[in-house]
Amino acid sequence: MKYAVFYSLQAPAEFGVTPQRVYAEALDQIARADELGLYQVWLTEHHFMDDAYCPSPMIAAAAIAGRTKHIRIGQGVVLLPFYGHPLRLAEDAAVLDVISGGRFELGIGRGYRPHEFTGFGLNQKQRRSMTDEGLEIIHRAWSGERFSFSGKHYQVNDARLAPLPVQKPPRLWLGAGTPSSRRKVAEKGHPLLVSLITNREETKTEFGDYTQSLRDFGRDPAQFPRALIREFYVAEDSRQAWEEVKPYFLHVYRKVYCPPWIPFFDTNPDGSRRRVTDPHDPYFESENFRKDRHIIGDPEFCARELRRYRDEANIEIMILRMQFPGQPMAQVMRSLELLAKEVIPRVGAE
Secondary structure: OEEEEEEOOOOOHHHOOOHHHHHHHHHHHHHHHHHOOOOEEEEOOOOOOOOOOOOOHHHHHHHHHHHOOOOEEEEOOEEHHHHOOHHHHHHHHHHHHHHOOOOEEEEEEOOOOHHHHHHHOOOHHHHHHHHHHHHHHHHHHHOOOOEEEEOOOOEEEEEOOOOOOOOOOOOEEEEOOOHHHHHHHHHHOOOEEEOOOOOHHHHHHHHHHHHHHHHHOOOOHHHOOOEEEEOEEEOOOHHHHHHHHHHHHHHHHHHOOOOOOOOEEEEOOOOOEEEEOOOOOHHHHOHHHHOOOOEEEOHHHHHHHHHHHHHHHOOOEEEEEOOOOOOOHHHHHHHHHHHHHHHHHHHHOO
């Protein structure tokens, strides 16, 4: 299993941090991750968020490329409808691949938050068809052919991309939240990226759907790596780990990945499911929420959980959040060092 770090570059004012500080610290952290031999760094994207969630991950990726030598750089994911024209996104990705020496990977999503589509003056109902057209344009552009394209949303007239990516072509990941969309990813022949909100059983189900669909379309699942994003924090003691990360973790699940945007379900005492509708529900700070989903604890616990994802879900690339919103630099750097020196060796030892 390969290990990657994940950054959303959020700067919530309640923790006394600024975007300038968050970006500077993240670049230092990623440079250290590169020195420690981690495989990849992934970025993500949202717009018009109060905590300054990164809206321009392609720009951030260029800065990372300039600070690192070996670590691969992935987007998990960029929101294609907000890029104006997909041919420009194909150009930006190609240049990133050139300046990084062939280390760039593009992940694409459609977006799901109405305020983002409103802000850009776009119709959210058209996001699927916009993304489908955009993917076709990117594929054709990266091929190096001179081509034209006439779609509902985008037009290309006798264009040929230059420069071309170093990789032939860069890997292009897709996310998918439903069985039908995962089947579509398999049909198109893209690797699947699973988000950080699923628990272990849901993760296995999503990859199971996708793997079966690959077989249905005559594709070899072994040719498509499995990548999974997880919340992660490690400290010398499990209680210490949770107490340190708790305020920054709760910012994520009470203000970003929270109801009504993301559905979560708790289990009642009688075994029935209860939908969580309040972002301040105690469920989000309960052990029940973290169990079989987030990896927060001491090195032995974290190694055991990573090993389970490797062995039970056949995860090949484990993408771990390394900087929670507002978290102090010293905590992040210590967690990074423990991951590389204490956790990863334990995973490989069994």
